[in-house]
Amino acid sequence: MADLNNFTIDGLKCLAREGTSIIDAARQNDQFIPTLCNLEGVPPKGACRVCTVRVNGKLMTACTAKISQGMEIENQTEELNEMRKSIVEMLFVEGNHFCPSCEKSGECELQALAYRFEMTVPRYPYFYPKRNIDASHPRIVKDHNRCILCKRCVRAIKDEKGRSIFAFLDRGFETRIYLDPDLAGQLTEERARKAVEVCPVGAIMPRGEGFKTPIGRRKYDRHPIGSDM
Amino acid sequence: MAQKITISPLTRVEGHGKVTIHLNDEGEVIQSKLHIVEFRGFERFIQGRPYWEAPVLVQRLCGICPVSHHLAAAKAMDVVVGAGTGDGLTPTAEKVRRLMHYGQILQSHALHFFHLASPDLLFGMDADPAVRNVIALAKSSEYKELAVQGIMMRKFGQEIIKATAGKKIHGTGAIPGGVNKSLSVDERDFFLKGEDPLNADAMIEWAESAIALFLDYHKKNSELLDNFSRFPSNHLSLVGDDGALDLYHGRLRAVDSEGSKILHDIDGQEYLNYIGEEVRSWSYMKFPFLTELGKEKGWYRVGPLARLNTCEFIPTPRAQQAFEAYKVYTGGKPNDMCMHTHWARLIETLFAAESIKNLLEDPDILKDDLATKGARQSEGVGLLEAPRGTLFHHYRVNEQDQITMANLIVSTTHNNQPMNEAVAYVARKEMSGQKTITEPMMNAVEVAIRAYDPCLSCATHALGRMPLEVALYDSHGCLIERKTR
Ligand code: SF4
Numbered sequence: 001m002a003d004l005n006n007f008t009i010d011g012l013k014c015l016a017r018e019g020t021s022i023i024d025a026a027r028q029n030d031q032f033i034p035t036l037c038n039l040e041g042v043p044p045k046g047a048c049r050v051c052t053v054r055v056n057g058k059l060m061t062a063c064t065a066k067i068s069q070g071m072e073i074e075n076q077t078e079e080l081n082e083m084r085k086s087i088v089e090m091l092f093v094e095g096n097h098f099c100p101s102c103e104k105s106g107e108c109e110l111q112a113l114a115y116r117f118e119m120t121v122p123r124y125p126y127f128y129p130k131r132n133i134d135a136s137h138p139r140i141v142k143d144h145n146r147c148i149l150c151k152r153c154v155r156a157i158k159d160e161k162g163r164s165i166f167a168f169l170d171r172g173f174e175t176r177i178y179l180d181p182d183l184a185g186q187l188t189e190e191r192a193r194k195a196v197e198v199c200p201v202g203a204i205m206p207r208g209e210g211f212k213t214p215i216g217r218r219k220y221d222r223h224p225i226g227s228d229m
Numbered sequence: 230m231a232q233k234i235t236i237s238p239l240t241r242v243e244g245h246g247k248v249t250i251h252l253n254d255e256g257e258v259i260q261s262k263l264h265i266v267e268f269r270g271f272e273r274f275i276q277g278r279p280y281w282e283a284p285v286l287v288q289r290l291c292g293i294c295p296v297s298h299h300l301a302a303a304k305a306m307d308v309v310v311g312a313g314t315g316d317g318l319t320p321t322a323e324k325v326r327r328l329m330h331y332g333q334i335l336q337s338h339a340l341h342f343f344h345l346a347s348p349d350l351l352f353g354m355d356a357d358p359a360v361r362n363v364i365a366l367a368k369s370s371e372y373k374e375l376a377v378q379g380i381m382m383r384k385f386g387q388e389i390i391k392a393t394a395g396k397k398i399h400g401t402g403a404i405p406g407g408v409n410k411s412l413s414v415d416e417r418d419f420f421l422k423g424e425d426p427l428n429a430d431a432m433i434e435w436a437e438s439a440i441a442l443f444l445d446y447h448k449k450n451s452e453l454l455d456n457f458s459r460f461p462s463n464h465l466s467l468v469g470d471d472g473a474l475d476l477y478h479g480r481l482r483a484v485d486s487e488g489s490k491i492l493h494d495i496d497g498q499e500y501l502n503y504i505g506e507e508v509r510s511w512s513y514m515k516f517p518f519l520t521e522l523g524k525e526k527g528w529y530r531v532g533p534l535a536r537l538n539t540c541e542f543i544p545t546p547r548a549q550q551a552f553e554a555y556k557v558y559t560g561g562k563p564n565d566m567c568m569h570t571h572w573a574r575l576i577e578t579l580f581a582a583e584s585i586k587n588l589l590e591d592p593d594i595l596k597d598d599l600a601t602k603g604a605r606q607s608e609g610v611g612l613l614e615a616p617r618g619t620l621f622h623h624y625r626v627n628e629q630d631q632i633t634m635a636n637l638i639v640s641t642t643h644n645n646q647p648m649n650e651a652v653a654y655v656a657r658k659e660m661s662g663q664k665t666i667t668e669p670m671m672n673a674v675e676v677a678i679r680a681y682d683p684c685l686s687c688a689t690h691a692l693g694r695m696p697l698e699v700a701l702y703d704s705h706g707c708l709i710e711r712k713t714r
Binding site for chain 2: 140205215
């Protein structure tokens with residue numbers, strides 16, 4: 001097993017195959033590194049920066065950096081968690097996230113991380129951007145108010161030729177998620193369901209249903225994010 | 230020259246009740262107005278949202294009776310998803326929703342009677358507000374048990390809400406076309422056979438003893454309870470198809486002060502054909518009226534008093550018994566005695582407790598046939614009897630599932646004119662010939678408004694005084710005095 005590397009996370013001895021991303025390697029060793037954009041089995045993007053760790057003293061995103069022999073990774077430190085909390089808070093103020101009426105509540109990764117980081121009072125001013133809802137597709141509703149531009153949908157939802165059905169439109173603060181008009185028809189029932197599933201927030205929702213899972217049985221009601229590791 | 234007395238600073242309190250009184254040259258009250266600053270932003274910001282969000286979003290209007298808004302919006306959306314009204318839902322969905330609603334009636338009525346009204350009654354309306362509250366009740370050896378009962382009844386109702394809606398406040402249980410959960414056997418048994426006193430039987434007993442307490446008080450104070458702020462009016466509420474008291478579903482009926490039907494059990498979906506809303510320049514809140522009778526004569530009361538005036542019977546035995554005694558008092562005619570609202574409310578509390586027990590004993594509440602759908606509609610109206618009165622939710626939804634229009638008529642709005650009448654009554658009685666605003670006058674206004682229990686945060690202050698501002702004007706429109714607390 002020559003390609004197995006030894007490394008540590010917060011001083012704990014770990015083992016993973018060379019070339020594995022830090023975030024996957026951590027998962028394999030039962031260590032939780034928070035993320036909003038990374039998705040197992042989908043090429044990483046390094047978009048959200050929530051998975052930032054210190055590797056041999058340097059800050060790196062755990063989804064894009066790869067494991068190597070002897071790495072010393074700091075993960076659950078006060079400094080890093082404070083930084084991650086700030087990122088989550090900035091994502092909240094940058095969009096319009098009204099958890100009380102959002103059907104993703106209880107299953108939303110952004111909300112779950114906010115709870116984990118004990119985000120209680122707002123520290124940054126709200127932007128209250130004016131964004132719309134796009135319900136023109138018969139299978140999904142896109143709520144741009146909630147999109148955190150993680151690009152999971154773009155990376156994970158493809159047609160049989162491997163083309164992304166979702167794309168980004170415009171730039172900077174105007175960036176929003178967009179259904180390629182030529183490929184929108186390829187968003188089958190199954191792909192639509194998957195798009196809803198991969199979206200970490202409530203920006204992609206199924207048409208005609210909501211709040212199906214009762215409070216108490218939602219994903220994070222019983223098992224707060226990261227509690228399984 | 231008129232003297233201007235201002236008591237400042239005026240602290241703006243959310244939901245502050247503001248009363249203005251105008252005197253003529255002889256110092257008689259010629260006009261009084263109750264101003265309610267109510268911001269109805271929800272009708273605007275729900276626009277564009279997907280229709281299935283409405284039951285969860287709009288309930289945020291209120292922290293005291295959110296279940297009413299939750300259910301009224303869900304009922305409107307039942308129509309939109311083609312599930313229809315009434316028995317359109319599965320028996321499980323219909324019964325779980327009813328259970329949720331009666332849980333809320335129980336907790337809200339208990340709050341209203343035990344926390345708000347009973348201190349007024351037991352310590353006297355003129356008692357110092359510092360001691361006229363539920364804490365003082367709990368501290369006194371005489372009424373301690375009563376205060377505990379009030380608190381436990383609220384708790385029981387709230388636990389029912391939690392079991393059906395997922396949370397005690399602002400749950401998600403009702404969805405368009407049904408519910409997202411039914412009850413487990415454990416949950417059912419907790420309420421039915423729960424440890425004393427937290428079970429359905431205890432609630433029934435306590436509700437009955439609260440009625441007895443009221444009747445005893447009434448015996449000693451009938452002059453006050455029968456005459457304070459009494460005036461004739463029309464009455465409106467939902468009634469069951471058979472004329473039964475039904476707080477969850479029914480047809481709209483109104484009777485006049487003599488008990489004759491003036492709105493004949495219409496389908497709520499058509500409310501716009503029968504009910505208009507008048508805008509008056511001095512108030513943010515509209516004044517609804519029965520269009521056939523016009524603005525002057527068409528106003529009506531809603532709430533417990535109105536409901537017991539429109540219904541023919543109560544479909545649970547103990548509440549029916551109490552109802553019969555209640556009806557005897559007015560010789561079968563509509564009851565227009567403002568303070569009897571408390572009596573009516575307690576009879577409804579008993580009805581809610583009995584209904585909860587019946588529903589818990591129904592095996593349908595344990596089944597899993599939760600939701601249904603039919604042909605999609607573009608519009609829906611949801612009506613409900615909220616604790617404080619009839620609640621209307623009306624929505625239009627476009628082909629892309631987005632809400633394009635919302636109209637909500639809440640019970641406080643229906644009761645706008647009656648509350649103004651009540652304030653006018655108090656003003657005439659307490660203020661005519663007075664040059665200053667007296668403390669008994671402030672108290673009387675508070676008690677009159679509280680009988681309607683409108684959705685003002687001031688009316689729901691369990692402790693201390695209702696934030697209230699009263700301003701007195703002379704015949705030239707000059708402010709004589711303004712008093713606030
Ligand atoms: S829609 Fe969802 S998955 Fe797509 S970029 Fe926005 S947040 Fe990420």
